[in-house]
Structures are given as structure tokens and as C-alpha cells.
Amino acid sequence: MKFGFLSGCLQNMTLEEKMAYAHEVGFTTLDVSCWPRNNARDYSGSDIDVENLTDSDIAKIKADQEKYQITFASLAYYDNMLDPDEATRQAYFDHLVAVIEAAGKLGTPLVGCFIGKNHNESLVENFDEFEAIFSKLVAIAEKNNVKLMIENCPMPGWQEDGLPGTISYSPELWDEMFRRVPSKSFGLNFDPSHLTWLGIDPLRAMRDYKDRIFHIDAKDVIVDKSQFYKYGIFGKKLNREHEEDLGFWTPVIPGLGDINWSTFYQVMKEIDYKGDFSIEHEDRRFSETNELVKQGLEYSFNYLNPIITDFK
Template sequence: MKLGFLTACLPNVPLADIAAWAEARGYQALEVAVWPSTGSRDFEASHLNVADFGRKQADETTALFERHGLTLSSLAYYENNLHPDLARRAEIAAHVKRAVDAAALLGVETVGTFIGRHPGLSVKENIALADKELPPLVEYAGERGVKIIIENCVMEGWHPDGYPGNIAYSPELWEWMFSLGLYLNYDPSHLLWLGIDPVTALRPYLDKIPHAQAKDAQLDPRARDRYGFFGKTLEREHPWDEGWWRYRVPGRGDVDWRGVVDALYEGGFTGVLSVEHEDPVWSGTEEKVKQGLDIAYQTLRPLINA
């Protein structure tokens, strides 16, 4: 197992600089963000331009990672593959394919994305829609030796009432998506606030988890007594303002990291555990984000065998 992080937390820092910093801090891998550089969302990062990516760019990227002794663990483009706007849905699918093409050139095993959701449809109706939309992407990736991995993020901010906006949030739904040939990019933080034990949920599915993310969550049961499980209704400052929980870097929340890492080892996981930094306390400046990544490293590195 190797310890890495997702580059999306440093959207304005060039990949070469991130790689140099990661090596200096002891990280072993990077999960590289490959959103299009549209600037439409705050957390978008485009550290590789997969829309214009050929052998030259692949060789340069490979040389960069070799120079710093790093593994490129996955390409990250987490978007709504069931977007209600058909034109936007087609754009997203096309970019997933471009990420797959880049991964194949780089020899990277996985591309990460979301299933997503059409918010005007029920979960069952969305499953029927996904049964039509996603198999062509799985086939396209498989022909190029790449797996598509789905993060189990709830993406409640994509739904007007804070309900799940990504229908991959529970083991019940993982089993359905596995039947389509998709894999899981396991993230324990989302399970925690849903009331699902992250370690218990992890154990049966390790053969379907080629890549994992490390993000923590901090719960506030007293605030839940005011807002309920689904979070704030009338007082949200932004779509992700649930009010009774928030994401943290590993070590600053309530996830049992010793249990998670032990279960990964017990199940034979040999991939990358990639820190996904979305901690509001350690955000706002490049320096604070890097301090948050240092905290995550200090928490997780002692649990991972050298």
C-alpha cells in the first residue's frame, strides 16, 4: 500500500510543483485531477489537459513522476454522468473517454468519476438510466485496459433538497454498479455520516476496490438534534452546508483509521490510499492546504508499512 493525495486541493499549483512538494513531504503517489479548465466550480482542477494529450505529454508526465519517485495512482474527473441536460451529459461522457485515453497512454489503471443522478427521477429510475448510459463507458475503458472507479460520495449538494446526488452511496448500490463492470474508489468519510460503519462496509468488497481515498468527517450530534439527518433546510449558506457534520483531514474527524487501514491490509489491498483534502479548517490558502496534507500524512503514515 502507498500513501498519496488528490491534487484537486491545490488547483492553482502546477503539477510539477505539487510533485516536488509531495516527494519532499514523504508522499508516494498522486491522484491527478483532470477536470476541463472551465473554471465553473471552485474545486475544479486541471493538472493534466487530457483534451489535448498525446505520446509527448505522456512521456513528459511519466518522466516527472519518475524524477520524484512517485506513482500516478489514478486520473480524477468526478462529474454527474446522469446529468439531466442531455448536452451536458454528452460532454461529461466525452471527457471521461478523454481521461481514459490519457490513462491508457500513461499506463494508469483507473479513472475516477461519479455515477451521479438525474434529480427529477427516483433512484430506481436513475438506475435504469445508468444501465443505459454507463456500460458504453465501461466497455470503452476496458478495451484500453482501464477500470472506471466510482467514489461513494453522496453529493447531496447536487439535489435541491440535499438528498443523494450520486447513486453509489451504500453497499446495496455498490453491488448493483459492480454488475455493470464498475469498481469502487472507497472513501470512508461519506459512510460515517450516513450511519454505515466504514470498516464493516469495506470488508466484503475489497476485490472491487483498486483505489481508495482518505477523507475524514467530524460529526456534531447536538446540531443533528436541530436539523435532522438530512441537514439544514432553511438556513444553508451553500449547497454543502449540512450543519451537523463536515469533512476533515484524516486525524481531525471520527473515522477509525487504524481499523480502515487494517481491513485494507487484511483484504490484500496493494493500491494507493489517496488523501482527499476538503477540510474547511485547513483551507483558504496554499500554505494552509499543505499544512492539512501534512496532518493527514502524520496520521496515516505510521499505519502503513514501509
């Protein structure tokens, strides 16, 4: 199993510099952040300019991969594909198509994205639009020998009240998602941290959806259940410190949160998981500088690597 991280956490570094760093630490793969060159998304990055990718760019990237012994687990682009503004939605669609095509040219097997939500429409209407859009996207992915995967984050920061900003965060919604787009080229980027704070058992979900799990994120979380008394399960509504601040959960690097990774890996072995494993670094305590980001990545590498070294 290849072990890596999502590249966007390191800022103001070239993709080659990130590959060199990953190799130095001992990582063997990267999820490469591929947002547009100009974007305002938090936790984003643009390590490959997919809209202007040339043959020489591809040759350079592949040479660097060989030099540093780094594969790409996925190309990553996560925006609201159901944005209520038609022009914005079309721009997101066009960029995701460019990411898919870039993945095909690079031989990268997966592209990760969100579904999102149009907050002006009903849930049924959202699923109708999802079906129309993602049927096209999955067909484009298949044409490029790529699989499309959805991360199960509810994105509470996308709505002012902190309620879910996507329609793809729970088993109930996955069932509808896969009913409407049943292609085997469409699956999950499985993130146990979100399931944990949502009260969904990630181990059961891993077993139940093993055939749809294409990739697994290593991200941890601290859930302070004592705060439910003050905020309830819907979370903080007033005076939030940042968009994701619901008052009772905090994303942290693996090894500093509530998830028992040894048990988690036993279930990965049980379901015969064959994909890659990748740290998604969103721990705010290790984010102000690249040096802090690297401290977080290396702590988690040293914590997780002994657990997974016998996982063949």
C-alpha cells in the first residue's frame, strides 16, 4: 500500500519540491491539488495547471515522479459542482473536466471531487441535477481511463448556518448517489474523520461500502461531546471563529485525535483494501508555516507507518 499526503497543505513550493520532500520523509505517493491557478478556496492548491498542461509539462512531471519514486494516487479538485450560479457552476465543471483529462494523460487512476449543493433547491432537485451533471463527468472519466471519487465531507462552511453544504456525506445519501450514477467508475474517497463527528460508525461504513471505496484519507478528529449541551448536534450558530467551527469537533493530524488507527487498519485488511492511503492535513495548530505543516506530516508519518508496514 502506498502512503502519502494531499499536496495543497504545503504552500509556495513547486510540485517537484513537494515530491522531493515526500521522498525524503519516506512517502511514496501524493494526492496532487489541482484547483485553478486563481481561486480563494481554503486548503486548496494548484500544483498542476491542468487547463494549460503541455506535453513538455507532462514529460517533466513523469521524469520527476521517476526521480523521486513518487506515484500520484489522485488529482484533487473539490468545489461545489451544484453551485446555484450557472456561470460559476459551468466554470467548475469545465475545470473538473480538465483535471480528469490531465489525470488520463499522466496515468493517474483517480480524480477526487465534491458534489456540493444548490441551497436554493430541494434535496430531490439537487439529486436530479447531480444525476445529469455527474453522469456526464463519469462518462468523461471512463473515456480517459480514470475513476471519479467523492469525499464524504458535509462542508458546513459552505452555508451560513453551518448545515451541510453537500449531498454526499452519509450512507443514506451514498445509496441515492450510487442508485442514480451506478457506474463502477464512481466511488468514494473515504474520510473517517467526518463520519466520526457526524456520529456515523466509520468501521461499519467501511465494511458496508467496501466495493465503492477507491481511496482512504488519513485524517483525525477530536469530538468534545460535552459541548452538545450548549450547541446540540447541529453545532454552534453564533460567533463562530471560522467557517467550520461548530463548537464540538476539531480536525487534527492522525495520532492526536479520537480515531483508533490500529483498529481502523485491521478493518482495512479485513475488507482487502487495495488503494492508497493519504494524510489530509487540516490541523490548524500545524498550518501557519510550511515548517509547521511538515512537523504535522512527519509526526503522522512516524505514527502511522509502524501500523501499516505489515499491511501488504
